[in-house]
Amino acid sequence: MKIMIDPGHGGHDPGAVGNGLQEKTLNLTIARHIRDILVAEYQGVEVRMTRDSDVFIGLSQRAALANSWGANYFMSIHINAGGGTGFESYIYNTRPASSVRAQDLIHPQIVQAMGVTDRGKKSANFAVLRETNMPAILTENLFIDRAADATRLANATFLRTIARGHVNGLERAFNLRKGSGGGGNVYRVIVDGTQVGAYGDHQNILNEIRRNVGTARNILVQRT
Template sequence: MTKIFIDPGHGGRDPGAVANGLQEKALVLDIALRMRNMLLNEYEGVQVRMSRDKDVFVSLEERARMANSWGADYFVSVHINAGGGTGFESFVHTSQASRTVALRNVVHDEIIRALSGVRDRGKKVANFAVLRLTRMPAILTENLFVDHVQDASRLKDPNFLSRIARGHAEGIAKAFGLRKKQQQQQSSTSQSTSTATSGNVMYRVVTGSFRDRENAERRVAELKKAGFESFIDVYRP
């Protein structure tokens, strides 16, 4: 079982970077929750914990302690940048342990692939507390700039936040060799279905076809709430 610890930066009294009507703490929590759901819903053999799943303050030391106590296999700290730049960058600790670097290279490249058209600011090192205090391989990602007009416009789009989460989730899955659940295969085109059985025969009822995965996930949630076993299937026309 692979244990992934997701750390949405800031929270509570610490808003993080603020600009263009955006707060870092809210954006990274949104992204982290999407990541968690993607990993748990779509992959086998993975457990996920988070440093926070709501708007609360958690100290840097506590974030690392939680991951260490749980025995996490990977620590992923999600942030949004500020300071006049644009694009995506990732960090590992200055010690640069070989496995940490290897995992980061995979995750970074998958995120860049998911965010096509976004500037790749590079793979960097830093002595950030959450990277220094964690005992497992750790990465910190900076996902665009709230104070850059074009970046901020993208960050206001829920579909773009899903793309950020998707890049992280697929990067983690690739880095750790996670297997897709049988009923889950990624595609830009998804179908939401519910199923009923009679004897040895299974009847599948398609309840919608969607170009946007988020819409498909919303339909599945609606069906499950109504008491129907539902999942996302993939059709490639």
């Protein structure tokens, strides 16, 4: 199971801003938590992120990264703005059956974990949903310009709770199995200076090394 996590915005594009917070930073923190929980606690899951630092990546490039990797699921993380409160999620507006099914299972888990207003399961013509070849979801996690929501988003523990809700949903949607060959440790695989993955399962680490060993100048496996 290959899951691409997409932290929205980045670099010169901060996304929504409000109450001293920037969306791009919150998105990245939540996405990293999702990745770290998945690789630490589940078997047979490979996770990549479209970005793992504060860099700008275009929408088409995000989709292309997922398509070229052959991801089985694409999950884009965002924070809302514009007046409102609570959580909503989006799938592409043609409502592909596989995306509907995953949204039906993932959305309520996030609402339940966060304990916030459910704004509903929605669909939209967003580029990352349109251009990805696999089922995809985009989540909007509270409103950065609403003081009460921003207070929660400023809390580090709550960002982990948001991530946990996403992971609970992924577990149900894709029957992910608990357990790790990594003894609970998470290892980054860094190829020629670029992190290509982070894994808790030893087999996934070996698979990543095999994929790169013919072409890489150096491969580093580093415990996080």
